[in-house]
Amino acid sequence: MSKQSTKATLVAPAAIELFAGAGGLGMGISKAGFKSLGVFERDRYCCDTIRENQQSNHPIVSLWPLEPGDVKVADFKRFEGKIDLVSGGPPCQPFSLGGKHKGRKDARDLWPEAVRAVREARPRAFIFENVKGLTREAFATYFQYIVLQLSYPEIMRREKDGEKWDEHLSRLEQHHTSRRSNRGLSYRVVFRVLNAANYGVPQKRERVFFVGFRNDISAEWHFPEPTHSLDALLREQIQTGVYWERHRVPRAQRAISDRARARGQQLSLLPDDDTRPWLTIRDAIHDMPAPTIHGSNRYLNHRLQLGARSYPGHTGSPIDEPSKTLKAGVHGVPGGENTVLFPDGKFRYLSVRESARLQKFPDDFVFHGSWSETMRQLGNAVPVALAHIIASSVREHLALSTGGNIGRLAV
Structure with a gap:
């Protein structure tokens, strides 16, 4: 046998x-x-x-x-x-x-x-x-x-x-x-x-x-x-304009900080490298509709949270830059944190889904709990x-x- x-x-x-x-x-x-x-x-x-x-x-x-x-x-x-x-x-x-x-x-x-x-x-x-x-x-x-x-x-x-x-x-x-x-x-x-x-x-x-x-x-x-760098982003925003053209942003709305502009003007003196541009908030959310208080049938956790404020030290994240670090907050999200700042000076809280994109969670991953609780989860995440x-x-x-x-x- x-x-x-x-x-x-x-x-x-x-x-x-x-x-x-x-x-x-x-x-x-x-x-x-x-x-x-x-x-x-x-x-x-x-x-x-x-x-x-x-x-x-x-x-x-x-x-x-x-x-x-x-x-x-x-x-x-x-x-x-x-x-x-x-x-x-x-x-x-x-x-x-x-x-x-x-x-x-x-x-x-x-x-x-x-x-x-x-x-x-x-x-x-x-x-x-x-x-x-x-x-x-x-x-x-x-x-x-x-x-x-x-x-x-x-x-x-x-x-x-x-x-x-x-x-x-x-x-x-x-x-x-x-x-x-x-x-x-x-x-x-x-x-x-x-x-x-x-x-x-x-x-x-x-x-x-x-x-x-x-x-x-x-x-x-x-x-x-x-793999990505600020310099590569500034080359696209200041030298070639490719970034703005890709997102169809009118010239009047192309906001760049003075510090970033000064850095961008020096790039012609620096050797180019193989890094790709930093991804911005606009890159992350450009294909999504703005959140509303009623939420979205297409995007999970995409609801507008009211009450955003801006004050010194908490002025929000410009939409054409990577966001500032998402914060969890010991007692919920402070007023000026986790907000997006637009070129016209308007600002609002990022929705949970937008924040999830900034943390590179997939769109089909749902977060459980209230807005402040889900933002705490996102603020603590890798x-x-x-x-x-x-x-x-x-x-x-x-x-x-x-x-x-x-x-x-x-x-």
């Missing part, structure tokens, strides 16, 4: 995500080819947004295994040997310029949970994101503490012995400079502040990203190079396109490090 033959097939690389929010980072990672084995989020509105899209069989999130609840009680050991990537954006409020700046003293500082997930799941790589404010001088020591914890996740803080975080930092520094640094679970970590506008997102959004590869993975990785670019690069290098077979063999 002959043996029954078995056929091995290659399954997709797997990932889990912490602090998923409305799903921007996770969607980018899924689009890069990773299969989600766990999506962790405690906020009920964000969970409702994900569930609502799952119920409509959204192609990206329909099969996400959503795990609502406090990440502090999650068991990540069950993923050991099963995943290639851990990702997430720990709550940014402790370090945000618009927050209370409590840093490590803030109960919402969940970086220790991100480190625990890496320690227990032992992924081949990780991607974490946070606000640029984390890189401020005031948090410099704690920033280094985060990097070293991610580098050596098994060197845990001895809380039962009363070890303080700065004492733990000293022990990590000692290990990092010793000959023992290559022993045990360790990661090679790089970080960089990225502006989403430089990667084809119609929003000037600066965030710090941490990417790490496990020490047994031979990935010579660097952050993807920018632009889908930027997440896709970074995750695709990480996946490519993981594949190269394993001879092209990043996934696992399933029989």
